[in-house]
Amino acid sequence: MNDVSETKLYRLEADWLDAALGALERDGVEVLAPVKDEDGSVNLAPVTASSEVATDYLNALIPLKSVFMPRTEVLIEYERAGVGDVEVLPGAAPAGQRVVLGCRPCDARALVMLDSVFNWDYEDVPYRARRDSTTVVSWACMDPGPHCFCTSVGGSPHSAEGSDAVVYLAGSGPALLQVVTAKGAAFVESLGDRAQPAADGTALPEPPELETKFDTGEIKTWLDENFESELWEEVSLRCLGCGACSFLCPTCHCFDIVDESTWKHGERRRNWDSCAFCQFTQHASGHNPRPNQTTRCRQRVMHKFKYFPDRFEQVACVGCGRCAQNCGVGQNLVSILSRIQSEEKP
Amino acid sequence: MHRTGENRMNATPVEESLREAAAGAIADGTVGVVIGYGHEAGSDVATPLFARTPEQARGLVFDATCVGNLAIYLPKPEVRALGRTGLVVKGCDLRAVNVLLREHVIEREDVFLIGVRCAGVCEPPLHKCTVCPVHDPSGCDVTLGDSVEQPTADASRANALVAEMEAKSIEERWEFWKRQMTKCVRCYACRQVCPLCYCKRCIVEKTTPQWVETSPHLRGNLAWNVVRAFHLTGRCVGCGECERVCPVDIPLGLLNQKMAGLMEQWFDFQSGLAPDEQAPFTTWDPNDPEEGIL
Ligand code: SF4
Ligand code: SF4
Ligand code: SF4
Numbered sequence: 001m002n003d004v005s006e007t008k009l010y011r012l013e014a015d016w017l018d019a020a021l022g023a024l025e026r027d028g029v030e031v032l033a034p035v036k037d038e039d040g041s042v043n044l045a046p047v048t049a050s051s052e053v054a055t056d057y058l059n060a061l062i063p064l065k066s067v068f069m070p071r072t073e074v075l076i077e078y079e080r081a082g083v084g085d086v087e088v089l090p091g092a093a094p095a096g097q098r099v100v101l102g103c104r105p106c107d108a109r110a111l112v113m114l115d116s117v118f119n120w121d122y123e124d125v126p127y128r129a130r131r132d133s134t135t136v137v138s139w140a141c142m143d144p145g146p147h148c149f150c151t152s153v154g155g156s157p158h159s160a161e162g163s164d165a166v167v168y169l170a171g172s173g174p175a176l177l178q179v180v181t182a183k184g185a186a187f188v189e190s191l192g193d194r195a196q197p198a199a200d201g202t203a204l205p206e207p208p209e210l211e212t213k214f215d216t217g218e219i220k221t222w223l224d225e226n227f228e229s230e231l232w233e234e235v236s237l238r239c240l241g242c243g244a245c246s247f248l249c250p251t252c253h254c255f256d257i258v259d260e261s262t263w264k265h266g267e268r269r270r271n272w273d274s275c276a277f278c279q280f281t282q283h284a285s286g287h288n289p290r291p292n293q294t295t296r297c298r299q300r301v302m303h304k305f306k307y308f309p310d311r312f313e314q315v316a317c318v319g320c321g322r323c324a325q326n327c328g329v330g331q332n333l334v335s336i337l338s339r340i341q342s343e344e345k346p
Numbered sequence: 347m348h349r350t351g352e353n354r355m356n357a358t359p360v361e362e363s364l365r366e367a368a369a370g371a372i373a374d375g376t377v378g379v380v381i382g383y384g385h386e387a388g389s390d391v392a393t394p395l396f397a398r399t400p401e402q403a404r405g406l407v408f409d410a411t412c413v414g415n416l417a418i419y420l421p422k423p424e425v426r427a428l429g430r431t432g433l434v435v436k437g438c439d440l441r442a443v444n445v446l447l448r449e450h451v452i453e454r455e456d457v458f459l460i461g462v463r464c465a466g467v468c469e470p471p472l473h474k475c476t477v478c479p480v481h482d483p484s485g486c487d488v489t490l491g492d493s494v495e496q497p498t499a500d501a502s503r504a505n506a507l508v509a510e511m512e513a514k515s516i517e518e519r520w521e522f523w524k525r526q527m528t529k530c531v532r533c534y535a536c537r538q539v540c541p542l543c544y545c546k547r548c549i550v551e552k553t554t555p556q557w558v559e560t561s562p563h564l565r566g567n568l569a570w571n572v573v574r575a576f577h578l579t580g581r582c583v584g585c586g587e588c589e590r591v592c593p594v595d596i597p598l599g600l601l602n603q604k605m606a607g608l609m610e611q612w613f614d615f616q617s618g619l620a621p622d623e624q625a626p627f628t629t630w631d632p633n634d635p636e637e638g639i640l
Contacts, residue, residue, distance in 0.1 A: 237394075242538035256560070271561050328538075
């Protein structure tokens with residue numbers, strides 16, 4: 001992804017969304033945009049008309065990662081013709097060209113973290129293929145929600161990291177678009193005359209203010225020293241050990257691989273997995289190095305705020321707040337981290 | 347190092363008596379911990395509060411946000427390690443405790459029950475509260491709060507949501523459930539929050555062979571949710587926790603209500619009304635008129 005050397009701003013006409021959908025459809029590009037379903041949740045889903053798109057939403061329930069790392073995907077298929085005669089077929093081909101239109105900046109920023117992992121010691125082929133064929137256009141946040149804390153983890157309601165372009169919507173009127181990468185520039189081209197270079201001196205709106213809740217540096221310092229601490233026992237007592245927080249987290253990326261087969265045919269699938277599950281680290285011998293919720297809760301915090309920064313120099317959290325919002329027992333990463341920071345700074 | 351629950355101003359009379367009962371039970375060594383509800387910034391519903399000192403018990407609250415069923419914590423080894431458990435229960439939560447007693451997951455002396463009379467939670471009240479048969483929890487060690495009038499049971503109201511679903515054609519129902527089950531991400535929050543899903547190893551975790559596919563595709567999700575509904579038939583107490591915590595809002599309560607309706611119709615049985623009840627599927631009786639499968 002070649003970064004465009006200087007930030008380029010465009011003014012989008014009020015009907016830009018229709019123009020974009022029309023042009024992309026003609027080019028055979030699939031568009032995924034926020035859509036409110038019958039039960040009232042907003043998720044990224046294929047759209048063809050602007051009337052389907054939810055523009056005034058806080059964030060998608062299922063994070064953007066699902067576009068690149070689906071909750072279940074076929075890696076290979078196999079056919080058994082006879083004894084010892086097995087044919088192995090590649091899994092479903094990754095999707096063709098796609099544009100994500102209207103994810104939130106925090107979710108796009110999470111892609112930077114996923115990119116680090118999936119191109120690390122091994123280049124993950126399906127992930128990479130989906131990343132390459134997808135353009136990510138985020139909508140800058142004008143009105144963050146009560147659980148948002150992106151500014152505490154190095155992000156911003158207007159962050160452009162991980163996005164190919166960022167759109168600043170102003171109601172249903174004309175919008176501003178900031179090109180971030182070459183893919184973003186190509187997207188602007190598809191808008192034809194509905195996008196014009198913004199007048200000289202046009203400035204991006206100021207991002208809304210968000211209170212900073214903690215300092216990831218100080219937290220890391222505490223985590224470096226406190227693998228063993230009473231705090232882990234205490235904060236894990238109420239934890240249910242379900243996967244809601246990790247599955248809804250835009251940066252959590254652990255997976256499980258399973259074979260599902262009938263007598264002659266089988267699929268090898270990759271599914272989302274969670275470090276909160278009791279079987280996540282279970283060995284075949286029966287030994288489990290993380291035998292209780294205390295060690296599993298610790299792992300989730302350590303992975304995001306110590307191990308990931310140790311390896312990739314960034315925390316694995318973008319501050320979307322989904323984990324706190326969706327926890328059945330009100331477990332709250334922000335309150336755990338704020339407490340850790342108060343331990344560090346007595 | 348411990349957190350003292352927020353001492354909210356203006357405790358209500360029931361909260362005052364709750365805090366006093368809990369603090370007393372901790373102070374005199376009756377229990378090692380009282381699990382009740384507290385308030386925390388960032389959560390719309392009251393959160394579980396583990397009070398291990400009388401001071402921490404000052405953070406206990408009881409109001410319309412106390413939705414959760416805390417009976418979930420009773421079988422957990424890490425909770426039992428804290429000593430005898432004091433548990434704050436509403437009537438519906440007590441039904442779950444009764445099933446844990448009847449299935450001998452816990453014994454009565456393991457737990458000190460602090461019952462709170464309850465007129466209903468949430469605004470507007472949850473469906474279960476509008477048809478609640480247990481506003482006044484009975485059989486607790488202490489019971490607090492003003493008495494609440496117990497309306498006479500109305501089976502048609504209790505079954506209203508199921509009846510609405512059954513009025514649809516089978517094709518419509520299939521479309522509905524297909525859409526719902528497709529949403530399932532297999533986070534197992536429904537299982538983990540269920541006070542009666544206490545199996546040490548759930549069938550989806552049994553991998554040799556893998557009885558239930560763990561992939562979150564329609565086939566696997568249907569298998570999972572149907573297995574769960576079956577395993578809870580005659581045991582589920584209708585606390586609604588599974589539906590509340592499902593992050594993708596699958597109306598799991600409908601499945602449970604359907605099964606509960608059948609249990610009532612066929613066996614005249616409602617689960618969890620008493621700890622010594624004879625549950626149809628888990629009672630062995632030499633005088634059983636059915637020969638069964640033997
Ligand atoms: S079901 Fe009954 S006891 Fe339970 S919360 Fe509702 S009214 Fe209270
Ligand atoms: S809580 Fe909902 S999404 Fe999670 S496993 Fe249960 S039904 Fe599926
Ligand atoms: S199945 Fe759901 S409603 Fe029934 S007892 Fe379990 S959590 Fe409560």
